[in-house]
Amino acid sequence: MEQQKPKKHILVALVENKPGVLNRVASLFRRRNFNVDSLTVGRTHKPHISRMTITVDSARMDPRRIATNLFKLINVIDVAVVSQEPHVSRDLALVKVRANDAESRNSLTLICERYPARIVDIGPDVAILEIVGQEEQVEEFIEQVKPLGIVEMVRTGVVAMGRGTRILDSAYEPVVPVTSNGNGANYQQYSV
Amino acid sequence: MLLSGAEIIMECLLREGVEVMFGYPGGAILPTYDAMTKYPQIHHVLVRHEQGAGHMADGYARATGKVGVAIATSGPGATNLVTAIATAMMDSSPIVCITGQVPRGSIGTDAFQETDVTGVTLPVTKHNYLVMDVHELPYIIREAFHIARTGRPGPVLIDVPKDVQNEKIEFVYPEGELTLPGYHPPKETDHKDIEAALELIHSSERPIILAGHGILMSGAMQEVRELAERAQIPVALTLLGKGAMPEDHPLVIGMMGMHGEAASNYAIQEADLLIALGMRFDDRVTGNLNTYARKAKKIHIDIDPSEINKNVKVDVGICGDLRAVLTQLLPHVASMSHPEWLNRIRDWQEDSDERDILNQQVDKLLGAQVINDLWKFTGGDAITVTDVGQHQMLEAQYYPHKRPATLITSGGLGTMGFGLPAAIGAKFGRPDEEVWAIVGDGGFQMTLCELATAKQENVDINIAIINNAFLGMVRQWQEFFYEERYQATPMFNPDFVRLAEAYGIPAMRVTSRDQIEESVQFARSVKGPALVEYVVEKEEIVYPMVPAGADLDAMMRRPKPGEGK
Ligand SMILES: Cc1cc2nc3c(=O)[nH]c(=O)nc-3n(C[C@H](O)[C@H](O)[C@H](O)COP(=O)(O)OP(=O)(O)OC[C@H]3O[C@@H](n4cnc5c(N)ncnc54)[C@H](O)[C@@H]3O)c2cc1C
Numbered sequence A: 001m002e003q004q005k006p007k008k009h010i011l012v013a014l015v016e017n018k019p020g021v022l023n024r025v026a027s028l029f030r031r032r033n034f035n036v037d038s039l040t041v042g043r044t045h046k047p048h049i050s051r052m053t054i055t056v057d058s059a060r061m062d063p064r065r066i067a068t069n070l071f072k073l074i075n076v077i078d079v080a081v082v083s084q085e086p087h088v089s090r091d092l093a094l095v096k097v098r099a100n101d102a103e104s105r106n107s108l109t110l111i112c113e114r115y116p117a118r119i120v121d122i123g124p125d126v127a128i129l130e131i132v133g134q135e136e137q138v139e140e141f142i143e144q145v146k147p148l149g150i151v152e153m154v155r156t157g158v159v160a161m162g163r164g165t166r167i168l169d170s171a172y173e174p175v176v177p178v179t180s181n182g183n184g185a186n187y188q189q190y191s192v
Numbered sequence B: 001m002l003l004s005g006a007e008i009i010m011e012c013l014l015r016e017g018v019e020v021m022f023g024y025p026g027g028a029i030l031p032t033y034d035a036m037t038k039y040p041q042i043h044h045v046l047v048r049h050e051q052g053a054g055h056m057a058d059g060y061a062r063a064t065g066k067v068g069v070a071i072a073t074s075g076p077g078a079t080n081l082v083t084a085i086a087t088a089m090m091d092s093s094p095i096v097c098i099t100g101q102v103p104r105g106s107i108g109t110d111a112f113q114e115t116d117v118t119g120v121t122l123p124v125t126k127h128n129y130l131v132m133d134v135h136e137l138p139y140i141i142r143e144a145f146h147i148a149r150t151g152r153p154g155p156v157l158i159d160v161p162k163d164v165q166n167e168k169i170e171f172v173y174p175e176g177e178l179t180l181p182g183y184h185p186p187k188e189t190d191h192k193d194i195e196a197a198l199e200l201i202h203s204s205e206r207p208i209i210l211a212g213h214g215i216l217m218s219g220a221m222q223e224v225r226e227l228a229e230r231a232q233i234p235v236a237l238t239l240l241g242k243g244a245m246p247e248d249h250p251l252v253i254g255m256m257g258m259h260g261e262a263a264s265n266y267a268i269q270e271a272d273l274l275i276a277l278g279m280r281f282d283d284r285v286t287g288n289l290n291t292y293a294r295k296a297k298k299i300h301i302d303i304d305p306s307e308i309n310k311n312v313k314v315d316v317g318i319c320g321d322l323r324a325v326l327t328q329l330l331p332h333v334a335s336m337s338h339p340e341w342l343n344r345i346r347d348w349q350e351d352s353d354e355r356d357i358l359n360q361q362v363d364k365l366l367g368a369q370v371i372n373d374l375w376k377f378t379g380g381d382a383i384t385v386t387d388v389g390q391h392q393m394l395e396a397q398y399y400p401h402k403r404p405a406t407l408i409t410s411g412g413l414g415t416m417g418f419g420l421p422a423a424i425g426a427k428f429g430r431p432d433e434e435v436w437a438i439v440g441d442g443g444f445q446m447t448l449c450e451l452a453t454a455k456q457e458n459v460d461i462n463i464a465i466i467n468n469a470f471l472g473m474v475r476q477w478q479e480f481f482y483e484e485r486y487q488a489t490p491m492f493n494p495d496f497v498r499l500a501e502a503y504g505i506p507a508m509r510v511t512s513r514d515q516i517e518e519s520v521q522f523a524r525s526v527k528g529p530a531l532v533e534y535v536v537e538k539e540e541i542v543y544p545m546v547p548a549g550a551d552l553d554a555m556m557r558r559p560k561p562g563e564g565k
């Protein structure tokens, strides 16, 4: 029986790029008993700002509760629920599958043609497939290759961005780029 | 000026206006203790346990609205602070805790007395810092005080490695604006929300104001009173909201919730509009959420966006500083009257009066009588600092407060052991006020070591022990819900009078009601700490009581005289 896939909410948080910030966010989720499906962290075009993408099961979590709590963290600069507006989202998976005969190689190629996927490595026994797409697409793709025999897999988790001119950015600029290794304030950001 | 990190800490505290700090020394914080000798302007109070230091800072903060400061060494010193930090966090009390840490190079090596204190305190602080560069220290201290006292206040911890305290740098105090990109002061309220709130207020026939701690923190007492008076809205208080409006005001019904006034709880259940001001719908306030105030529309004004729609779904949620929001709202509030509604409430109140134990003939000394007489003989004007338990609830019921910040009590965490140290802290903050610690025999023994602190500092507080020889509140639950199986609640107690005297603290024992007035005079006559032990009925019950999770109006009530149990 086909199960109805629960809808996901996607939140994006701009955070200060400082040690310990990921810990604070993770600790918040644990403490508040928030059920989070995926959490990714990466850099932005500004070295002092990182960006987190958080997906949650909308049936189980009100994204506003997460947003308002995230907002309270001192190192979180801004939060948006991007799934409530037009947006683009991507998940990337690397899938290592058995490919030790012509038939399986053939199937792989065919499956990859139907998805935003490609073969990025191939040897006598196994191949690595890469797919970049919406989360549901990635999941569908994985279902397709499963019968061939997945031996290893990794996913990045979802990243997302609002469409159009809705910009999620911060005007905040430290005076001098952050260099400190502490999780404290960065004195360079103040003009003395 | 070339200063060590330790001296920078003291310089910065001085600039924050710190006049007193509560603490306990040890290896990792010794450089800062040594630097204190150069800063006699800041008085250091030596406590007997770091938990006491935290509660003193908290009591000081609640009494003054200023930031309280506690200081401790690494490892066990810091972990001893944790209960006090969690207490301050739950009740939004602004404190800054400074802890020593092992030198930077030793962090992560399980060095002697190393604990990951920023890790341990992460969930119980508003924010915390580990200072890895001495240059950051002045900025961090400024930020810490700013974060602790602004927005929704809370505890901030600063962990300072010993070598950072020792390192010398050229000290320049950072003036000017702080750069906290992720710290958002509340914005101006959308006028649409104000209009929506006004509409609900003006169309309501049975409104009630739920007055919380946020009123005191925002300093919105006058605005709340104006709103209540103009629209003739009755006011129920949370435990921490006591003092938000004078309790002798005719519109004030009294405390709501588990041990609140029956009239308040009935009124909430019957109301057609709740106006929640700076309160967070704690489960001790709401009882069963599914049946809570079902007939009412709800307006919630709170500075913390995550509080709105957290426990109770509301029709109008306004996020902002209460005083600012009410200032926007008030000019548009019409004069109203709700005579029928107020009469209904008065009927409930009269019914309660009939049941009131104080209006009944009892030949034993009751905690309720002691508290009510303390109220009478202190002119209802003392700062009372309670511990946790039955005596705390009796205080809430029988010591009406007229002024803000005159009841200091651990509400959200319910921390036994809070009373005595918090009273010491409160007295440091408001030395001209009469301060009474009202404590149970159980909770008192959790932090009684601070008697020595009170004596050493000659802190002029009065300590009232309500001794029922039981962990009374737990005993009450056992009586109601565990068929009177008093497992681990009867207490062996020391002779509290001789105990106090061993500390050089004058003390007296009271066993009958006619001694209470004398005991108050005695305590007041002592310059410095004084202790009075009130030996009360062992099996007193605090009524009314909403059993945990029950409907708010399903209260267990004291029978009326003649009705029997
Ligand atoms: C044994 C025991 C029994 C108890 N029984 C009861 C009971 O019967 N009744 C009862 O009421 N309590 C009771 N309590 C206390 C209860 O657990 C809560 O601590 C209390 O109800 C919290 O009150 P509050 O929401 O007003 O304060 P807080 O918990 O301090 O919340 C304050 C709120 O105000 C907001 N705020 C802060 N500053 C501002 C500002 N400037 N502007 C706007 N909003 C602001 C905060 O964001 C927060 O939401 C009991 C506790 C114990 C230990």
Ligand SMILES: Cc1ncc(C[n+]2csc(CCOP(=O)(O)OP(=O)(O)O)c2C)c(N)n1
Binding pocket: B387, B388, B389, B390, B391, B392, B413, B414, B415, B416, B417, B439, B440, B441, B442, B443, B444, B466, B468, B470, B471, B472, B473, B474
């Ligand atoms: C540190 C801590 N441990 C346990 C409790 C649970 N507890 C709540 S009230 C209470 C009894 C308090 O007894 P006592 O101090 O004698 O005061 P009384 O209720 O008799 O007035 C206990 C054990 C608590 N609140 N705090």
